[in-house]
Amino acid sequence: MKFAVILLAGSSLMATAAMAANADAIWYGGHIITVDAKASTAEAVAVKDGLIVAVGKKGEVEKAERGPATVMNDLKGKVMTPGFVDPHSHFTYALDMADQVNASPPPVGPGNSPAAIVAAFKQFATARKIPAGELIVGYGYDETQMQGGQPLTRDILDAAFPNNPVYVIHVSGHGAVLNSLAFAKYGISAATPTPPGGIIQRKPGSMEPSGLVMETGYLPVFLNKPKATPAQEVSQLKFAQAMYASAGVTTAQDGASHQADIALLQRHAAANELYLDIVSYAFFLELDPILKANPPATWGKYSNRYKIGGCKIISDGSPQAKTAAFTTPYLTGGPSGQVNWKGELSATQDQFNTAMKLCYDNGLQVLVHVNGDAAVDAALQAHEYAAAGSLGKDRRTVLVHSQFARLDQLDKYVTYKIIPSMFAEHTFFYGDVHVANRGKTQAYFESPLKTAIGLKLLPTNHTDFNVAPINQLWTIWSAVNRTSRTGVVIGPDERITPYQALQAITINSARQYGEEASKGSIETGKRADLVILDANPLTVAPDKIKDVKVVQTIKDGKAIYTAP
Secondary structure, three states: OHHHHHHHHHHHHHHHHHHHHOOOEEEEEEEEEOOOOOOOEEEEEEEEOOEEEEEEOHHHHHHHHOOOOOEEEEOOOOEEEEOEEOOOOEHHHHHHHOOOEEOOOOOOOOOOOHHHHHHHHHHHHHHHOOOOOOOEEEEEEOHHHOHHHOOOOHHHHHHHOOOOOEEEEEOOOOEEEEOHHHHHHOOOOOOOOOOOOEEEEEOOOOOOEEEEEEEHHHHHHHOOOOOOOHHHHHHHHHHHHHHHHHOOEEEEEEEEEOHHHHHHHHHHHHOOOOOOEEEEEEEHHHHHHHHHHOOHHHOOOOEOOEEEEEEEEEOOOOOOOOOOOOOOOOOOOOOOOOOOOOOOOOOOHHHHHHHHHHHHHOOOEEEEEEOOHHHHHHHHHHHHHHOOOOOOOOOOOEEEEOOOOOHHHHHHHHHHOOEEEEOOOHHHHOHHHHHHHHOHHHHHOOOOHHHHHHOOOOOEEOOOOOOOOOOHHHHHHHHHHOEOOOOOEOOHHHOOOHHHHHHOOOHHHHHHOOOOOOOOOOOOOOEOOEEEEOOOOOOOOHHHHHHOOEEEEEEOOEEEEEOO
């Protein structure tokens, strides 16, 4: 009897061990796009402890991995892809958006006129019961989409909100329109000189600010934005993560993190409140205090789903706001009526050189915001200065946007092993504006993804959220179609295939982060970061790609978003 008991006990232990070896879950019954090196598809994927343990034929995966406790998930004809790896956005902007007015123009919001923006602000103020004296902030103002060309001004906001400081963040994220109480709050007046690299629009015949401030002229506002309470931080973090997860994003970027942003994300990571992987890039003007608080040896390593990935240098502004720096003039003049306006760099070449060298010397990855070709020149010069003696070392340096990079500059990207992270959504949102501002030839080479792929640069393609919505299917759609708001194809020769566009937000983005061994494709041994879609973006009509919906987002094998 004792022998029998031992046998029974042994069998139980072996059964338990066998169950432990089986997959936690298997997905099957749909179209599984692996984005592996062979561009293969699969019938089933098995996951164990947050990792992919088998990919292939359904029968073979089940035979190898299915056990009594394995959860079988029938895709019912839906489509699975790798989780979307966000190559560039501003995650902490989403925290603020939880308590801001959406003043974006259609199709993102209602703000296609000053009256529509004021109406949205009034509705928000009423719903929130905002008292007199309290600041009200909105986002998404786009002067290029105002009906009749009427801009939003200080006077319009004053008339609507005489008792509240109000400002509306420009769609570029590089400026805002303020009312008088907001100007007083942030110490900007007729006596305030326009800082180098900045814009303070003035009333005609006066030094009085008319409303719009941009670039360095916006810094007093940006650096003193409202501080959330601890309870608000928790609520805002839930809001922001849910927004990204609903878009299929499993790795998110905070693309220009200030010291306070890094501290905030570290606090919440330490409290285990992150379910997305979040990567910060430290703002170059605050590198000294950030490095003092975070020694270089701690960068590039996740701690509770958060890491500082590297440094972020801002080289110029935005082309739609006419603050991007070019080597030739804008055809429509400057944002304040300047003649022969080429835009301006955000800082001096010496400042760029010093920041790049500081990061390179500490072995840190660098992302540089560049839009105009003069800004690309400045970034390449900074690389040549900082990387002297090893110009072609693979540092995963990224030139973010690279919207108007010239072909000769892209050739240097190849030589210097620089990654272009492009912004094809601009072809929809601002393609018509770029044609007017820069001319057809230059506008049609905006975000030249096909050329970059032909040069084997492995480009990524981003939303720059909240400049554009955090909608990854829109990034695929825009790269494939390049259709403007008015239906014009902006650069037909630079359109790419849906599969190439998918690579740009999966495996190429994972490589940009140096995480291609663990993310970006559905392969054995990689993390089970997965997205389920209601249709196949590779086979639907190209103009319907933007209508494909995220059904479920899975992070490390667990659902973090399920569509209602």
